[in-house]
Amino acid sequence: xxxxxxxxxxxxxxxxxxxxxxxxxxxxxxxxxxxxxxxxxxxxxxxxxxxxxxxxxxxxxxxxxxxxxxxxxxxxxxxxxxxxxxxxxxxxxxxxxxxxxxxxxxxxxxxxxxxxxxxxxxxxxxxxxxxxxxxxxxxxxxxxxxxxxxxxxxxxxxxxxxxxxxxxxxxxxxxxxxxxxxxxxxxxxxxxxxxxxxxxxxxxxxxxxxxxxxxxxxxxxxxxxxxxxxxxxxxxxxxxxxxxxxxxxxxxxxxxxxxxxxxxxxxxxxxxxxxxxxxxxxxxxxxxxxxxxxxxxxxxxxxxxxxxxxxxxxxxxxxxxxxxxxxxxxxxxxxxxxxxxxxxxxxxxxxxxxxxxxxxxxxxxxxxxxxx
Amino acid sequence: xxxxxxxxxxxxxxxxxxxxxxxxxxxxxxxxxxxxxxxxxxxxxxxxxxxxxxxxxxxxxxxxxxxxxxxxxxxxxxxxxxxxxxxxxxxxxxxxxxxxxxxxxxxxxxxxxxxxxxxxxxxxxxxxxxxxxxxxxxxxxxxxxxxxxxxxxxxxxxxxxxxxxxxxxxxxxxxxxxxxxxxxxxxxxxxxxxxxxxxxxxxxx
Numbered sequence: 001x002x003x004x005x006x007x008x009x010x011x012x013x014x015x016x017x018x019x020x021x022x023x024x025x026x027x028x029x030x031x032x033x034x035x036x037x038x039x040x041x042x043x044x045x046x047x048x049x050x051x052x053x054x055x056x057x058x059x060x061x062x063x064x065x066x067x068x069x070x071x072x073x074x075x076x077x078x079x080x081x082x083x084x085x086x087x088x089x090x091x092x093x094x095x096x097x098x099x100x101x102x103x104x105x106x107x108x109x110x111x112x113x114x115x116x117x118x119x120x121x122x123x124x125x126x127x128x129x130x131x132x133x134x135x136x137x138x139x140x141x142x143x144x145x146x147x148x149x150x151x152x153x154x155x156x157x158x159x160x161x162x163x164x165x166x167x168x169x170x171x172x173x174x175x176x177x178x179x180x181x182x183x184x185x186x187x188x189x190x191x192x193x194x195x196x197x198x199x200x201x202x203x204x205x206x207x208x209x210x211x212x213x214x215x216x217x218x219x220x221x222x223x224x225x226x227x228x229x230x231x232x233x234x235x236x237x238x239x240x241x242x243x244x245x246x247x248x249x250x251x252x253x254x255x256x257x258x259x260x261x262x263x264x265x266x267x268x269x270x271x272x273x274x275x276x277x278x279x280x281x282x283x284x285x286x287x288x289x290x291x292x293x294x295x296x297x298x299x300x301x302x303x304x305x306x307x308x309x310x311x312x313x314x315x316x317x318x319x320x321x322x323x324x325x326x327x328x329x330x331x332x333x334x335x336x337x338x339x340x341x342x343x344x345x346x347x348x349x350x351x352x353x354x355x356x357x358x359x360x361x362x363x364x365x366x367x368x369x370x371x372x
Numbered sequence: 373x374x375x376x377x378x379x380x381x382x383x384x385x386x387x388x389x390x391x392x393x394x395x396x397x398x399x400x401x402x403x404x405x406x407x408x409x410x411x412x413x414x415x416x417x418x419x420x421x422x423x424x425x426x427x428x429x430x431x432x433x434x435x436x437x438x439x440x441x442x443x444x445x446x447x448x449x450x451x452x453x454x455x456x457x458x459x460x461x462x463x464x465x466x467x468x469x470x471x472x473x474x475x476x477x478x479x480x481x482x483x484x485x486x487x488x489x490x491x492x493x494x495x496x497x498x499x500x501x502x503x504x505x506x507x508x509x510x511x512x513x514x515x516x517x518x519x520x521x522x523x524x525x526x527x528x529x530x531x532x533x534x535x536x537x538x539x540x541x542x543x544x545x546x547x548x549x550x551x552x553x554x555x556x557x558x559x560x561x562x563x564x565x566x567x568x569x570x571x572x573x574x575x576x577x
Contacts, residue, residue, distance in 0.1 A: 046560055046561055047559070047560060047561040047562060047563070050561040050562070052570055054546070054571060055570050055571060055577070058571075059577065087399070090396075090397065090398075090399060216424070216507075217422070217423075217424040217507065218424070218425075218533050218534050218535055219425075219533075219534060219535035220424050220425040220426055220427075220533075220535045221535075226507070231507050232507075233507045238510050239395075239510045239512075303398075304398075304431075305397075305398055305399055306398065306399030306400055306503070306512065306514075307399050308399070308426075315426070315505075317426060317427065317503070319399075319427075319429065319501070319503070321431055329431075330431045330432075330571075332427065332429040332501075334426055334427040334503070338538065339425075339426075339427075339535055339538075342534075342535050342537065342538045343534075343535070346534065371561055372561070
């Protein structure tokens, strides 16, 4: 924190950042009270893309809500698919064939890589480096092609079903995924040489935007934000679901708490996701991809149920309350970046505006998921 | 074990309201119901044990009591019918004529009390649900409290968990639940002049 920021003067002014600003990655507005170049106070203003998904959930059947899940976090739609089908399967007691769970994990992890690649490109773009975005999108394109071949869509996936997935993979997909991993493994050192070890990036990120462990706890920050602050918290390990317990992967944790730590967590996670996909492809069992007895009309027993999954941005939880009918009585969506962004106001106090934008970028915001 | 520690600490506040949940079926380990006045105390306990806040939300239970009453009336009526039939059959088996059967049936039916309609309208309720979890060890604790629908007020916990600030604003947006002591209960996701609460069950699109 600078000495400038600590001197309280009356000469502050209000600066509007957004809602149409490239650094906010969507329609997020931040009301900033500035003292010269330094931020005195910041208040994120939400709701520009609020669509009331939770009310929509109450007005359609359990299955009809599926497409909505892919439209919240459009960068990691499959994890949202996974969270929602898991909670409904838990409520209705539906068993999922093993092959389907493997396919869920393979596609979700590929999707996680594509999300991190997009974040990587856009984040470096925020900091003024244009070309890494093009490289990252080149790699991401390969994943989109792969996922398109099996899910049928390129962004807002709706691939999972209660009791399995709707489409099996073919030989081309498995070969394509392996080839992609080989390619990305070869390119990761290039990313690190080009970006991570770049002195400008280091100066922009190291010791910028520190977030403490306590702050994460008080605000409920999860995902790479928490893991960059020394908290070893990953829902896949913490509250194991699907077939994650059978796969070997590490949870990257950095203790610095600065923007660089969050950057490094995500770069390491790309490597871990590649490990997961490889193992899952190796172990992929034969069998059906859809439970034979999965009911067409879902009517979970009365009560409420919760299920959390690890998305690219943190812990996504769904709480459903069922009254025993074919529509949810209440559907609560706990999105990770809502909590992650809520600490921004406190974290950016006293920072330079460009540094605050680096901090904001390192939070990896996806606005439709915050506003829901 | 976090679960035991938190159970002991919460048992001091609400001894009857603790219910262990089965994680595989429910997704939580502990389900705690407290009164609105005990919320701050219970949350302080969770804070001391190092829990982090996952979410706050509401559930509108409009019609819950009325439906429960209707169900109770229907069940009682069915019970009366069955008892009447059984009594009539008994008389018939013993050789009683039709009139005796009818009398026995009536008598048996009258013997079953049917819940009376309440004099005053049902006092409907809303529920506030708090989710907490722990970074060190998985331990999801669900804290619930019920408030009257006509005057939904809960004390804020945003001074304990600053992250609760937005969750409470969102819950106020959607349900109109007032968080007493909240520093800035303005609409968060809804338009700034919104005077409606879309997740109330009597709000129709």
